Structures are given as structure tokens and as C-alpha cells.
Amino acid sequence: MSRVKTDFNFEELKEKLKGKPPEEIAKIVGSYYEEKYKELLSFPWKRLIIFIIFLIILIALSLILLPLIQKLSLTQG
Secondary structure, eight states, rough: OOOOOOOOHHHHHHHHHTOOOOOHHHHHHHHHHHHHHHHHSSHHHHHHHHHHHHHHHHHHHHHHHHHHHHHHHHHHH
């Protein structure tokens, strides 16, 4: 069985946790995790919203311009 590779410094973490009560251990581990993986926890909402707005504008423009293009092609042909 292969081990999952992490970038935790377990020795440093063990030293911080020695002799601490469970509540404090949970707080230390939680803050350590948030510090290491803060970027992974945040979802890129700005990019998603910009992409959705771009798609809506693109669809609206195509719906507006498609009849005009069809009329132009019929009058020229």
C-alpha cells in the first residue's frame, strides 16, 4: 500500500502538540491545516462568474446577430 505524500512537517507538529489538552491540539492542527492549504479551500468564484457572464453575452449576441446575418445572406443570394 502506498502512502499519501504530504508536505506536513510532522516533527515540528509533534513538538507543538506535546502535553497539550485535546481542545488546544484541535485548534493547533486546524490552524496549521488552514495555513498550509488556505488557497485550496477558496473556490475561484470571480472566475466562474466572469465566465458565466461571458457565455451569456456570447449567446445573446449570437441570438441577436443570427437573424440579421440570415437576412443579409438571403438578400444577396
